[in-house]
Amino acid sequence: MESDDGEVVSNKQVIFKDYVLGVLKESDMYIATSTIKLKVPEDCTNGVLVKNLYLSCDPYMRNRMSNFQGSYFSSLKPGSPISGRGVAKVLDSRHPDYKKGDFIWGITGWEEYSLITATETLFKIHDKDVPLSYYTGILGMPGMTAYAGFYEICSPKKGEFVFISAASGAVGQLVGQFAKLLGCYVVGSAGSKDKVDLLKNKFGFDDAFNYKEELDLDAALKRHLKLVKERAGGFYMVCFIALKFGFTGPWYFPDGIDIYFENVGGKMLDAVLLNMRVRGRISVCGMVSQYNLEQPEGVHNLMHLVQKRIHMEGFLVYYFYHLFPKYLDMVLPYIKQGKIVYVEDIAKGLENAPAALTGLSQVAMSENKWL
């Protein structure tokens, strides 16, 4: 122990073994223990030394475990601790914006303590009236993703029909609740009965279905959209009038989706394209059903983009963080008033982190039920 320069402690870590091809397994990671001095070295300008409190398992992390270049993020380094977003407490700092005792969220390591040098990813946590773990979710990257992908990409309007895949996920559950608060009709798909129950009973979706129980996704979408529209009322009168007056031109599609929040890709995207309405918008957040495939599935119905004049746009949350204060202003009151709920799945202990990430990826993998 060196009392002036920081205690040297043992530091349990989750190490990324090597690039993964195909399905992620727990054995692609292992637990190791090294040591760390709890002080930022003198030559490390702007460094921050933290104790990690919560680490986030996000679907995009699977992509960082492949060895590909030219993407928006770098691959993880084999033999090093996994890096990802987390909530941490500052133990020592040479950065002017952070001091000992601060809580932060941003990119840290899958280990007990981290020396963070890429501090540009960090946000200081000001509001501690909410569970701190929320800063890995609704108040962190997934929350900002839902906000940017829905409001900025889709320009949603009251009364529109919104469909969300992987809807019970960290992002999907928020998009659905934002859409409901705006006065949209919302249908979601998820991969189990429990998740579907959550969507309908906890998150207030108008309807939801388990895609694993559907042989024909196109038919499933049509059925659930119809149900929601019948309940919404009045719609069929509009259809009747439209048909009565022969109004069946390009501007008239009786059933369909105005906004699709795309999380899965593949066959679900193909089914959705068949059901989009004219001038629909597709916000492409991710394609989790494809991440474990060596060759992504083909999407066949892209001509619907032309026929229905659809705007489809990919986005990355990193370019929307300037809106983070505005997002907090919106979402914190909703949370405190109970108007938005957030469901987390928390595993305890670093030892359980590989299983938690693999479990998430297995969800991802099983999204692709057609393999």
Added chain:
Amino acid sequence: MESDDGEVVSNKQVIFKDYVLGVLKESDMYIATSTIKLKVPEDCTNGVLVKNLYLSCDPYMRNRMSNFQGSYFSSLKPGSPISGRGVAKVLDSRHPDYKKGDFIWGITGWEEYSLITATETLFKIHDKDVPLSYYTGILGMPGMTAYAGFYEICSPKKGEFVFISAASGAVGQLVGQFAKLLGCYVVGSAGSKDKVDLLKNKFGFDDAFNYKEELDLDAALKRHLKLVKERAGGFYMVCFIALKFGFTGPWYFPDGIDIYFENVGGKMLDAVLLNMRVRGRISVCGMVSQYNLEQPEGVHNLMHLVQKRIHMEGFLVYYFYHLFPKYLDMVLPYIKQGKIVYVEDIAKGLENAPAALTGLSQVAMSENKWL
């Protein structure tokens, strides 16, 4: 002959036989002769009777020959004359906007004379200082398509890299010339050496290639983009500086396409997605390589939409005709000053219309060299 009420004359027609599955053949159409009175019937308010002068063969027409619903246009009616855009002279009119002797363009029939009742598709031709056939091309629907799809969907900027497929077609040749006039770098693909020569030597493209001679479209795109960039100069200095300073984040892709004007779909789209730059725009005008296929090809690389934050948007020219006067103001001076050229392929006589349309479709079909 009824002199007061209009002469009755014979009217040669091209009849659409029945819905087409797969490749369009000349035998899907036949020539017939009926008669027509050269006067608008009294009960036909707003009708216009015209002598057709030029009829347009457009790739979208193949789609109208399939029996599908819910699209932006209705299918053609088996047993009736083919309908499509053309230039015509008004012989008689009950429409206040058109009088005998006027020239118009819009939707007419594939026959010598047509009684047009859906007059909302018609435009009066004011400027006759240019070949009248141009109103089926550069001054008609294809011109407006190029203008809307390039300027309205892609928001192009000087210095950007533009790639156009089916680039020697009625639309593609104009998009390329618009892009050059704006100061963009332009590469095009086409399906023969003659077309590639046209692109490079007549339309002023920076480079072009014959996709039929390329086994690897991705490699072809990279090679031609690199050539153009080397000629553009200065670019590699930027790359050098970027690499020198480790600036290899998401905002840096050394080679690539800012704007893709999509006319063909399928494997070309997959190759283009690999080569798009960050914040690229894809204007989806059509997917002609897919129209003759019973099941469209799958597109595999859509995750690039997310990684590169690409905006992809389908459009239909019908919704941009309010910009037609503005377009004419731009393009007519360019034509008269010789700053834009337009190459047409004109077959003479209604008897040759089925072959011309089939020829176009065969071009379309052979775009898909992978079959």
